[in-house]
Amino acid sequence: MSMQDFFDSLTGQIITLLVLLVMFGGVLVSGKGRxxxxxxxxxSALLVALSIALNQITLxxxxxxxxxxxxxxxxxxxxxxxxxxxxxVMCGMCVGLLDLILKPxxxxxxxxxxxxxxxxxxxxxxxxxxxxKKEAFIPAYLVGAFGRLVMAVLSGVIFFGAYAPEGxxxxxxxLGYNFSYIGAEAAITCIVIAIPAVRKALIRIKRELDIQxxxxxxxxxxxxFESK
Numbered sequence: 001m002s003m004q005d006f007f008d009s010l011t012g013q014i015i016t017l018l019v020l021l022v023m024f025g026g027v028l029v030s031g032k033g034r035x036x037x038x039x040x041x042x043x044s045a046l047l048v049a050l051s052i053a054l055n056q057i058t059l060x061x062x063x064x065x066x067x068x069x070x071x072x073x074x075x076x077x078x079x080x081x082x083x084x085x086x087x088x089v090m091c092g093m094c095v096g097l098l099d100l101i102l103k104p105x106x107x108x109x110x111x112x113x114x115x116x117x118x119x120x121x122x123x124x125x126x127x128x129x130x131x132x133k134k135e136a137f138i139p140a141y142l143v144g145a146f147g148r149l150v151m152a153v154l155s156g157v158i159f160f161g162a163y164a165p166e167g168x169x170x171x172x173x174x175l176g177y178n179f180s181y182i183g184a185e186a187a188i189t190c191i192v193i194a195i196p197a198v199r200k201a202l203i204r205i206k207r208e209l210d211i212q213x214x215x216x217x218x219x220x221x222x223x224x225f226e227s228k
Contacts, residue, residue, distance in 0.1 A: 006106075012104075013101050016097055016100055016101050017101065019097060039209065039212055040083065040209070040213070043082065043083075043209070044079060044083065044087060044091055047075040047076070047078060047079045047091060048075070048091050048094050048095055048098070050075045051072055051073070051074075051075040051076055051091075051095045051120075052095060052098050052099065052102070054069055054070050054071050054072040054074070054075065055069045055072035055095070055099060056069075056102070057069055057070040057072075059184075060181065060184070062177070062180070062181050064160055064163055064177070065105045065115070065160075066152065066177075066178060066181045066182070067181060068181045068184045068185045068188075069185060070188075071185075071188070071189050071192060072185065073120075073123050073141070073144060073145060073148065073185065073186075073189065074141070074189050074192070074193070075091075075095075076088055076091055076092045076095060076120065076123040076124055076126070076144065077123060077126040077137075077140055077141045077144050078202060079091045079092075079124065080123075080124050080125075080126040080127035080130055080140065080144070081126075081127070081130050081137070081140065081202060081206060082205065082206055082209060084127050084130075084131075085124055085125060085126075085127030085128055085130075085131070086124075086127075087124075088123070088124030088125075088126065088127050089121045089122075089124035089125065089127075090121070090124070091124065092117075092120040092121040092122070092123045092124040093117040093118075093120060093121040095120045096115075096116035096117040096118070096119060096120035096121060097116060097117055099116060099120065100112065100116040100117075107159055108159055110158070110159075111155050111158070111159040114151045114152070114154055114155035114158075115151070115152065115155050118151045119148045119151040119152055119155075120148065122144070122147030122148050122150065122151050123144035123145070123147055123148050124144065124147075125143060125144060125147045126140040126141060126143050126144035126147075127140070128140075128143065129143050135199070135203060137193045137199060137202065138190050138193055138194065141186070141189060141190060141193060142186065142190070145182055145183075145185075145186040145189075148182060149178055149179060149182045149183075152174075152178040152182065153171070153174045153175050153178050155174075156170070156173070156174025156175075156177060156178055157170050157171050157174045160174065161173070161174070163177075
């Protein structure tokens with residue numbers, strides 16, 4: 001049985017789902033320095049679901065895998081903005097595993113990792129930019145998209161170099177191929193992020209979540225003090 005047949009099978013999908021549940025458990029408990037409130041967990045789960053839903057809206061499908069979706073990477077970047085890099089990477093990996101269940105294209109275990117959990121998990125590194133500048137939405141998004149591009153290019157060079165035209169460097173082919181759809185989606189998303197109403201909405205959501213987190217911390221501290 002080939003890798004593709006395995007992940008197309010019920011057994012392969014069940015195993016992937018079990019791994020996904022473990023990963024999702026990591027999402028729920030991740031986020032150093034932040035209380036894992038019910039709201040935080042629910043919002044993280046909703047962002048994973050939203051990313052999957054948006055990834056299913058395909059504007060253009062590439063012949064050897066990959067597609068231009070409608071803002072599919074944005075929820076992972078929003079997770080990085082709201083909750084930090086660690087949680088966003090975990091959320092991204094969950095998105096990648098769900099995408100594997102929905103649209104499997106597997107030729108090798110390493111290719112699976114690069115194209116699914118690693119590729120989407122790398123989008124979460126957008127959080128590094130938010131650590132440097134809180135509301136740098138477009139630079140953070142571009143860093144996340146670049147992280148996914150790096151994984152896709154590595155996969156292309158290692159496993160899909162045979163598709164390169166004769167005499168063409170596999171790296172150049174992979175870079176051009178993967179940039180064509182990741183870059184197109186990034187351009188569309190950056191236009192959306194640049195809309196003032198979108199930026200203001202994200203800032204307002206974060207402020208409300210931060211206020212709630214502070215209230216939970218105060219209530220927890222008061223409860224601890226009273227118990228003493």
